[in-house]
Amino acid sequence: MAHMVFCVRNKKEMEGLDEPPFDSEFGQKIYKNVSKAAWGEWVERQKMLLNEYRLQPWTPQAQQFLVEQMEEFFFGSGSALPSEYMPPSQ
Template sequence: MAHMVYCVRYKKEMEGLDEPPFDSDFGQKIYKNVSKAAWLEWSERQKMLLNEYRLQPWTPQAQQFLVEQMQEFFFGDGAALPAEYVPPKS
């Protein structure tokens, strides 16, 4: 049976992640409150942030920045896009 959560992003009951994404309290918070669909949306946002800011994901500074952005994305105001960001044309 699927793990169901009330998704903080979509404001409805949805299928949750199969396991916490991190071994921490924040990972547990995501597991209990974020759907698979919202996590997929975050994954795309994270790629964009890595590219736009030319971040090296293995550095502590980039990791801290991404955690802050993730916190805003799921539990804050949604995290603003970089000022220079131009969405890809469909």
């Protein structure tokens, strides 16, 4: 049976992640409150942030920035897009 959560992003009961994304208290918070669908949205946002800000994901500064953005994305006001960001045209 799937792990179900009340998703903080989508405001409804949805299938949750299979396991916590991190071995930390924050990872547990995400596991208990974020759906697979919302996590997929975050993965796309994270890719955009990495590219727009030209972040090196292995550096502590980039990791801290991404954690702050993730916290805002799921539990805050939603994480602002970079001011220069232009969505790709389809």
